[in-house]
Structure formats: C-alpha cells, structure tokens
Amino acid sequence: MRYAIRKTIFYVFTAWAAITINFFLPRMLKGDPVSAYINQHQGQISPEAVESLKTLFGLDEDKTLIQQYFDYWVLLFKGDLGESFSKGLAPVTEVIGNALPWTIGLVGIATIISFAVGTLGGAYIGWKRGSKADAIVPVTTFLSAVPYFWMGLIIVSVFSNTLGWFPASHAYDKGAVPSLTFDFISQVIAHGFLPIVTIVLSSLGGWILGMRNQMVTVLDEDYITVAEAKGLRPKRVMLAYAARNAVLPQLQSFAMSLGFIVGGTLVMELVFSYPGVGKLLLDATNSKDYPLMQGLFLIITLTVLIANILADVAYAILDPRTRQSEE
Template identity: 45%
Template sequence: MRYFARRIGFFLATLWAAVTLNFVIPRLQPGDPAEVMVRKLAGKDAQLDPAAVRAMRAMLGAPDGNLFQQYVDYLKALSHGKFGISYTYFPYPVTEVIGKALPWTLVLVGVTQVLAFVIGVTLGAYAAWRRNTRFDSLVTLGSTFVGTLPGFWIALLLLFAFGYTLGWFPTSGGYEDSMPGWNLGFVGDAALHSLLPAASLLVTAPIGWILGMRNTMVMNLGEDYIRLARAKGLPDRVVALRYAARNALLPSVTGFAIALGGVLGGSILVETIFDYPGMGRLMGEAVSNRDFPLLQALLLFIIVGVLVANLVADLLYGVLDPRARKAGQ
C-alpha cells in the first residue's frame, strides 16, 4: 500500500509543478500577441496604434495585472475548465478548437502507436529467439539504419513519391469533399487522407520497440528459469512465448502506456507537412502565433496525459511485479 501511496503523491507533486511551468513558459516567449494581430490587420509596414493594441488585448481577454495575480486567475480558470479564447481562431474558445482537432490525432497517432507496438515487440521477440541469424542481423541493422533517418525527411519523400508524382493519395488535409459525420463516404475519405501521414509515422515508430524487446528478451534467455524450462523438455515455442517473451514484455508494456499518454501531443512535423487537422499542427500554429491560451491548454493536455499514463504504468507494474512493490518501500 505504501508503494501506491508514494506513486500517487509523486503524481500530484509533479502535476502541480507541470501546471506551474505551463503557466510560466509561454510568458517567457518574447512579443505581444495583440501587437502581432494588429500588425497582421494593418500591414507589416504600418505604424502600430497603441489604442488599437489595447482594444485588441481587451478583445482577446489577455491577462493583466502582476504575474502572481495572473497565476491565481489561471488556477481559478483551470478549476472551472476554462482555458480562454484562442487568439489564432478568435472568437472560438480553446476547448472547442481542441475538441475539433483531438479526434484526428487520436485516430492517426493512436492507431499508429498500437500498430508500432505490436509490430515492434513481435519482430524484436522473434529476432531475439533467432539471435545471431540472418533474420536477426537484418532486423537489428535495418532498424538502426532507418532510425537515423529524420522523420520529416521520410514524410516529405512519401509525399513527393505517392502524393505528387504518382498521385495515389491526397497531399494535404483530413478530408476533401465529403461532409463530416459518421457515414461511409466521410470515413473512407478521412482514411484515404490519413494513409500517408500514418505511413510516415510507422516507418520509424516500431524501431524502439524492436530493439528494446530484443535486448530484454536476449537477457531473459540467459536466466535460470529458461534453462529449467528447457531441461523439463518444454517445446521451444512454449519457452519462447510463455517464459522469455512474457517476462521481456513487461518493460515494453510500461513504455507503451507512457507512449499512449504522449499521443495527445500528436506529431507536429508530420501533421504540419501533410496539413493534417490534428493536435500537432495546432501546436505549431499556437507557437508561431503566440497563442498563449491555446498553447497552455495543449501543453497541459500533453503533460496530464503523460503523467496519468505514467501513474497507470507504475500502478500496473506494482500489481504485475511484486518485486517493484518491495523495491519501492
């Protein structure tokens, strides 16, 4: 019980620190969002009117007062689930903007993360079982090489080859002519638009799971319980799946839970390259436009998602492995 209480205490302390940093970091960014919007409306070479800047700041609901008062107001707004008005998508609230982008990221990045995990642990386990063979060398060396390739370069290459040159897939957006809704036309259109971004993520996403699963399983194959299982005359398939792979999978499951928590952040580069309407593109727009309310809400979503996933992973680890509870006391 002490193990679980400590993990929950660490979670609450980390959450408070994350919320505070989420308030401070956007305000360290130079520039005034109100001035940026007035300059966009008036033109880059036009002289800024202080009255117009003040009016824009009031219209955006920009925080005023000293930093401590802003922090108190920020905490009060969070307690009521209010994140303010988005500067980029004025006059829409931040919650509405995020609500429209979140499903796209959950489908794209969530599905690719699950597929990457399944593919990665399967290839890694089989490569470990067949270690020092041609298949093992191909998987490990190939994964190491592909892991050195930049993700944005892979996305641009796929976009050029299959989008512009061959014209097999759409080059941007989440859908085209169909009306959004739960109908076959829209679902098929959205799936077609997501294939290239998903392929860009799946090229490199399984690599960490492959190498991690292989290395962990190779270590487990040298343990005494594996020798005992073989001495009992158990089939190789049983030894590989029920003994070696099952124990090697535990760290990967923990990492998978944390990776799912990071899904809320989307993939900024891939979503920006394909103009995909997800959380990653939203994050890029918020940074470039100094949209403090939207940026704070996005960062908070990502941080809370990772922290909750980390907490769930710690609690599950304590349930699945009694040694973790003993070590944490």
C-alpha cells in the first residue's frame, strides 16, 4: 500500500507540473495566437473580433495570469482544449482526434512488433551466446544506426518505385472515403506496410541488443545454475527463469516507447506523407497555432505518464523486490 501511495503522489505531482508548464510555456513565447491569427488574415479583423478572439484563446486582458491559469484548469476538467485557428477554429480535441488513430495504429503496431520480435530474438541469442546467432546483433544494430528518413527513402525506392508492390505515401488512396469496408481497410494496410517496416527495422536492433545483454548477465546468476542442476528442460529455464528476469528492464523502455507512440515519428510521417500526430505538431508549430500545440503537448505528456504507471504496475507484479525496496 505504501508503494502504491508513493507512486500515486509522484505521478499526480508530475501531471500537475506538466500541465502547469504546458500552460505557461506558450505564454512565454514571443507573440500570441491572436496576433498570429490577425497576421494570417492580413489584419482584416475588427477590434471587437480581436477582443472576442482573446477571450476565446484564454488571453483576456481583464484577467490576471493566475485567473487565466485557473480558467485553464476548469476547461481541462470539461475536456475543452480550445480552438485551433489554423484549422478554421475547429475544436482542438476534434483536430487531434482525427490524427490520433492513424499514429496509434501505425506506430503502435510497429512498436509492439519490434518489441516482441526483438525481445524474443534477444532472449534466444543471449541463451545461445557464442553461437552463430550472435551474427544477427551487428546486422540489426547497423540497421538501427541508419537514419529514419534514409531507411524510408531506400524502402520506398525498392518496394514502391522499383518493384511497385506498395504505395509510397498517404494513409489510403486519393479520393477514397474512410469507412469500415474491406476495400478501405486493405488500402490502409497497403499504405501502412512500408512505414511499419521502416520503424521495425530501425528499432529492432536496440531491443535485440538490450535483451541479449540482459540474458547474458542473468545466466550467471545462482538461481539459473540451481534450475539447471534440478534437471529442468532448457526451454523452461530460458523462458521461466532467465527471460522472465531479463525482460524487466525492457518493460520500462517499452512503456516509454508506448508513451511516445502518441507523439508519432515525425520524420517517418514526413517521408511517407502520413497524416499522423507528428506531422500535425509540425504544422501547428509552423503556423504558431498555440492552442493546438498546447493540446498536443498535453496529450503526449499524459500518455507518457500513463505508460510509465502501467510499467510500474507490471514491474511490481513481475518483481516483488521492487515493492519491498521502497517500503
């Protein structure tokens, strides 16, 4: 219970600090969203409309910064993240909601695949340390060292331009209407295949190397020797004893990866012109759309916190020593 209370207090404080920084940071930048909106429309806005816009964006000059801060919290509890002026004053929640499924579906699937394959592969390579399987490590490490954009361009050149097997850009065919039909789903899969392959190849080496090194360390522990002396099957020793303990540090990294899924992979989305959150954040930054930037940063921050909470819970369940060390 004390472990749970300490973790709860820590994450509540972290969430408050992140939201507070998210409120004050845009207001410390040069300019404001109202001025950017006026410049975008070449000043053709009446003074009354300017005052309305300041109220809309929470920049009412009649209120102090502290009052604006409390108003921001009230809006947050109502689920109101403001309006995006670069998207025609559409609600920020709606704009983010349209881009979020694409990023979660694409980067999420790629992250889970690379983690699963890398962890299982690393466990096997570590178990067979010194064998020919070790040759996989430098190959995947080399692929991880190749920049995202370069890897993506190579894959597009080979599988799209040369072979013509997969489309090179966008999330679905031009002119297609999103729907839950077999034709549209097949388009999404075809368009998402090359970006997923790019992410998996670029991140697989880290998972394999990390798990392989952890396995080598764990195999020198006394409980592994005892398990082998009992005559247990090698497969059981590898999975139930060695891999179970070696995977614990991987879980923390996996949780961080899940958290950053919402942030998307900006370079990958630019290479493949994919309509994800990363590209949306870049567009919001270029247009100085502070409400949209603020909403995106908030969603990304809270997602990372939630992912870390889930990692702590999984870590505590798999390794009771974690709870005991903090009691």
